[in-house]
Amino acid sequence: MDDMPHKMVFVGATGHSHLVLGELEHYSQLRYVACAPSYPGEDLGRIEYVDADGHTPQVYDDWRIMLDRETPDIVVVCGRHDTNGPIAIEAAQRGCHIIAEKPAGHSLDEIATLRRLVAEKGLTYASMLAMRYEAPFYTAHQLVRQGLVGEPYLVAAQKSYRWGVRPDWYGRRSTYGSTMTWVGIHAFDYARWVAGVEYTSVCAYHANLGHPERPGCQDVATVMAGLHNGGSALFNLDYLRPEAASTHGDDRLRIAGSAGVLEICDCGSRLHVITDEKDTPSWPLQDPGRTLLGDFVAALEDRGDLLAPAEEAFSIAEFAVRATQAADERRTISLQTG
Amino acid sequence: MDDMPHKMVFVGATGHSHLVLGELEHYSQLRYVACAPSYPGEDLGRIEYVDADGHTPQVYDDWRIMLDRETPDIVVVCGRHDTNGPIAIEAAQRGCHIIAEKPAGHSLDEIATLRRLVAEKGLTYASMLAMRYEAPFYTAHQLVRQGLVGEPYLVAAQKSYRWGVRPDWYGRRSTYGSTMTWVGIHAFDYARWVAGVEYTSVCAYHANLGHPERPGCQDVATVMAGLHNGGSALFNLDYLRPEAASTHGDDRLRIAGSAGVLEICDCGSRLHVITDEKDTPSWPLQDPGRTLLGDFVAALEDRGDLLAPAEEAFSIAEFAVRATQAADERRTISLQTG
Numbered sequence: 001m002d003d004m005p006h007k008m009v010f011v012g013a014t015g016h017s018h019l020v021l022g023e024l025e026h027y028s029q030l031r032y033v034a035c036a037p038s039y040p041g042e043d044l045g046r047i048e049y050v051d052a053d054g055h056t057p058q059v060y061d062d063w064r065i066m067l068d069r070e071t072p073d074i075v076v077v078c079g080r081h082d083t084n085g086p087i088a089i090e091a092a093q094r095g096c097h098i099i100a101e102k103p104a105g106h107s108l109d110e111i112a113t114l115r116r117l118v119a120e121k122g123l124t125y126a127s128m129l130a131m132r133y134e135a136p137f138y139t140a141h142q143l144v145r146q147g148l149v150g151e152p153y154l155v156a157a158q159k160s161y162r163w164g165v166r167p168d169w170y171g172r173r174s175t176y177g178s179t180m181t182w183v184g185i186h187a188f189d190y191a192r193w194v195a196g197v198e199y200t201s202v203c204a205y206h207a208n209l210g211h212p213e214r215p216g217c218q219d220v221a222t223v224m225a226g227l228h229n230g231g232s233a234l235f236n237l238d239y240l241r242p243e244a245a246s247t248h249g250d251d252r253l254r255i256a257g258s259a260g261v262l263e264i265c266d267c268g269s270r271l272h273v274i275t276d277e278k279d280t281p282s283w284p285l286q287d288p289g290r291t292l293l294g295d296f297v298a299a300l301e302d303r304g305d306l307l308a309p310a311e312e313a314f315s316i317a318e319f320a321v322r323a324t325q326a327a328d329e330r331r332t333i334s335l336q337t338g
Numbered sequence: 339m340d341d342m343p344h345k346m347v348f349v350g351a352t353g354h355s356h357l358v359l360g361e362l363e364h365y366s367q368l369r370y371v372a373c374a375p376s377y378p379g380e381d382l383g384r385i386e387y388v389d390a391d392g393h394t395p396q397v398y399d400d401w402r403i404m405l406d407r408e409t410p411d412i413v414v415v416c417g418r419h420d421t422n423g424p425i426a427i428e429a430a431q432r433g434c435h436i437i438a439e440k441p442a443g444h445s446l447d448e449i450a451t452l453r454r455l456v457a458e459k460g461l462t463y464a465s466m467l468a469m470r471y472e473a474p475f476y477t478a479h480q481l482v483r484q485g486l487v488g489e490p491y492l493v494a495a496q497k498s499y500r501w502g503v504r505p506d507w508y509g510r511r512s513t514y515g516s517t518m519t520w521v522g523i524h525a526f527d528y529a530r531w532v533a534g535v536e537y538t539s540v541c542a543y544h545a546n547l548g549h550p551e552r553p554g555c556q557d558v559a560t561v562m563a564g565l566h567n568g569g570s571a572l573f574n575l576d577y578l579r580p581e582a583a584s585t586h587g588d589d590r591l592r593i594a595g596s597a598g599v600l601e602i603c604d605c606g607s608r609l610h611v612i613t614d615e616k617d618t619p620s621w622p623l624q625d626p627g628r629t630l631l632g633d634f635v636a637a638l639e640d641r642g643d644l645l646a647p648a649e650e651a652f653s654i655a656e657f658a659v660r661a662t663q664a665a666d667e668r669r670t671i672s673l674q675t676g
Contacts, residue, residue: 153547154558156574160594203541205562205570209491210596220492222570224543224562232543232560234572236494240594242612256498256578258548274580332541
């Protein structure tokens with residue numbers, strides 16, 4: 001892209017908009033010009049943003065009209081779960097670069113279409129797989145790559161959230177998606193990325209057991225995946241974390257390898273590493289020194305790479321969709337190609 | 339049984355013989371009269387036991403001859419994994435009460451035969467599922483029964499061991515069995531017992547990845563089970579715990595229920611309970627005040643019950659065998675009857 005300011009718009013205010021807005025002040029080349037709801041009636045309070053740098057986004061009712069009139073360089077897609085894939089596809093069709101909430105899509109078709117468009121048009125596509133930027137996960141990724149735990153054979157990850165207040169549309173699968181595509185995808189991604197593995201098969205289970213007022217939202221899900229190296233991965237996901245818990249979430253990762261065990265524990269805050277030589281309960285954490293928005297801008301300007309490349313965002317969304325399918329159809333799905 | 343001393347013999351010195359010998363001094367009504375190897379060449383050093391109370395077990399080469407000549411009241415079966423089912427069956431056929439290493443058998447047929455004999459002959463059968471006696475698990479069982487975490491919907495358990503030195507016969511499935519039947523069975527049992535659930539289906543995975551010198555021993559295993567209440571359970575088992583780890587094993591249990599989350603962590607030593615009202619990182623542990631041998635003697639003398647009744651020992655062994663089968667055959671097995 002040239003040196004002109006990059007015109008940016010937002011569609012939707014449902015997801016992790018702060019990953020962009022919270023960093024916007026650091027990138028004077030970005031101009032936040034407009035926003036629109038991802039569905040009628042969406043509260044845009046979180047993205048109707050005016051700051052000292054003069055971002056004064058115009059509010060549209062219809063995101064298609066906004067895209068047509070504003071012809072933005074960048075579309076931030078952050079809407080109701082079911083809308084993110086279709087909106088990103090239309091943005092890509094218009095040649096816009098994209099920062100999108102995960103998952104990239106709710107169906108294999110959506111994801112395939114998006115992958116094709118992003119490749120054909122040479123777009124920068126950043127997925128909000130922001131847990132890669134958290135120091136324990138980032139550090140763990142480096143350590144496994146350095147061979148500290150040897151070959152990873154057994155991976156176990158957890159995402160557990162408080163239920164809190166969930167919007168009405170969590171009650172319908174058609175709008176919510178699944179807990180694997182919305183929550184599990186983080187764990188699927190950080191486990192795969194940190195361990196450096198590929199998933200070759202998946203069987204899974206999910207159900208709404210404790211929150212009948214939102215039947216479309218599975219408050220319990222479990223996933224078992226085969227790994228390319230003959231190992232296995234387990235994921236347990238729930239919305240059963242009690243209100244009195246010390247944090248909203250309790251994210252974990254454990255990797256048992258041929259030469260050591262690495263674990264992210266204490267609600268995602270501590271990195272415990274054990275090798276045959278040494279037990280280190282609190283491994284020093286390395287701050288990545290980069291952000292999702294910073295990487296996106298750098299990629300746009302050919303100065304750097306995304307920490308979560310588009311293809312990894314697409315393939316992990318596919319995995320989440322297949323895992324959901326495995327649970328719905330109660331069967332093991334092979335993911336091996338060729 | 340009458341008030342005469344109970345004649346007790348040991349077959350095998352491979353398993354957790356200390357659960358009996360370590361408590362023997364407290365039960366003057368037991369007379370340890372003889373022992374024999376479970377297979378030719380087995381080292382009996384751990385059970386050739388003489389104490390101040392005058393237990394001077396005679397050592398036999400052949401356990402069948404020992405059973406015939408000594409006509410014991412009690413047989414402790416503690417041999418090489420594959421021998422425990424067949425030896426227990428022969429002991430039961432002779433009308434002996436039994437304390438046996440888990441699993442009760444390596445095949446569904448063995449377990450069914452043992453179940454039938456124990457019922458027909460009115461025998462006391464105690465399985466060495468001794469983790470139920472550990473204070474964190476015992477306390478957790480009481481808390482779940484009291485309803486502290488509500489209905490348990492998601493159960494996750496771990497057994498991780500150092501590899502250390504494993505005997506030659508770990509190298510063959512025919513003698514070792516599987517890591518699910520030998521190690522996993524503890525987790526299957528304590529998870530089921532603490533959560534108060536039944537397993538309705540199982541899919542599983544296992545492999546030997548890091549220890550090719552013992553190909554019959556799976557150093558990684560993962561298990562996913564459906565629960566009777568619509569929930570799900572996950573188990574991860576490994577022999578990948580590094581030598582520098584603080585303990586030999588790292589046993590865990592997490593139960594997420596409709597009203598709270600209960601967790602046994604810090605290598606099985608700490609009980610963390612979170613309800614909607616309170617987060618209690620170290621719940622006070624309740625010592626069970628009983629032992630496997632004490633319960634066995636009490637059951638024999640009609641003074642008490644086993645903490646792990648025979649039927650639960652049989653059904654959890656069946657589950658471990660079915661889980662192994664699920665992994666070997668790469669399919670999900672339904673466990674629901676009728």
